[in-house]
Amino acid sequence: MSITDYSDSNLPKMKCVIIDGDVMTIKPKQQAYAQTKLEPKVIDNVRLAKNNAKPRLSILGMGYVGLVTAACFSELGYQVIGADPDKTKIDTLSRGEVPIVEPGLSELLQQAKSENRLSATTDVIDAVLKSDVSLISVGTPSDDSGSCNIRYLQQAAKQIGQALKMKNNYHLIIFRSTVPPKTCREYLIPLIEMHSGKTRGLGFGVCFNPEFLRESSAIEDFFNPPKTVIGCLDKRSGDYAAKLYQAIPGEPIMCSLEAAEFVKYVDNAWHAVKVSFANEIGRLCKSVGVNSHQVMEIFKQDTKLNISANYLMPGFAYGGSCLPKDTSGILSLAARNGVDLPLIRSLAETNDRHIGHALELIERRGPRSVGIVGYSFKAGTDDLRESPSIRLAAALEKLGYQVYYYDPNLCTELKQQRLHQAGAKLPGQYCKNSNVLIRQSDLIVVAHQDAYAESIANKAMARKPLLDLMGLCESSRKNQNYQGLCW
């Protein structure tokens, strides 16, 4: 690969690194995309990968994702064949024109073409045949019912299979189109096996590597992605795919095919929640004459609770003295000002459904008595206001179940006396200790995220069915007495 000098003094100086035994140039523009930690990582990998020739890539689907991927991998020194049945697109590319608008793409494509690292064809099978790795980024539009239509992927899988039938050596297939979980394993891999006559893991490897680029900053996102996720069929596939990304900052996150497929959906749902939440706050702020941008600027500065990993692990319903009260307060403020907030309005409903889901899992198990560990709204407090455990207990009692509970902050004579004096009428019967609770209950529910609850759960599980609402005992998934609420 030739070394090009850039004379623009505003740009950082060119770096020379070695990848897969080749000397390659990280051009100033690309340096700007990549983080500074790029260099040591690349050099580490060089030693591992030395003398290995770069695999040839075929990229199926020359839309937004495929074109950017093709241009950027060419920029990294790979030999790339872009394939798409759309003749107009391929003719446009072959003339050196770019069929879409994306900043920087035209320059990268022209450079790749002039250095003979990129070609384009309508012959998908031939492209696969002439490559070692195929990256698939065909469209997956919604069908009439709103579900993901995978017909282009199925067609691509069939074509890959037909090509592999004519190929002797191992081929890696990396699916990148956004799909629901299990699409690769249940639909695409069987098609490849059927048309190639080869077996997964032997004749070919499979990865799912979701694309996180955003149109309009796609090239920058490729060279500096929020994360690189590689779901793999097996270790060989995963290691091979990870090597392609060794010049990209950040360690790839290796996982199952299904987790990689799903995370893209989850990301996009989350982004939609964020946009909609901010817009609802904006509408409400405007209606009451508060500067919404100022409010959200302050909101974003809280990186401990707001913009953080907090509250993002599946667990039990929310409760306590603040969340139910204040979300309801926001809604009534909105109603008084004639503003509809469907997202915030849905929170109480989704929270209720979550308690309903716990109830359903208990009912399915058919116990007569249920013991709940953790009664206050969360561990480490005796605050019972809007406690989801108590709401669950009340619903169980209403259905005729005998309910017992144990909570170290509530289950003492003194505390019970005080509750009695305060006129607090709790559902269920309190147990002085956890042994009594385990003995008397047919099924145990753990509702506190705390060491005491974990030790009771482990003790209980040896004898009784356990419903874990907090993800305390995930390592016991295989125990037939164990059941997680939503994992």
Ligand code: NAD
């Ligand atoms: P697109 O519609 O722009 O391009 C898809 C291309 O695939 C088309 O040119 C089509 O002709 C081609 N194609 C169809 N069947 C083919 C086959 N058998 N072989 C080769 N090519 C074939 O789609 P896109 O926006 O690039 O998105 C591709 C996938 O990536 C989708 O699943 C999308 O959800 C996902 N994705 C898109 C973005 C984005 O910003 N556009 C970002 C991340 C992920």
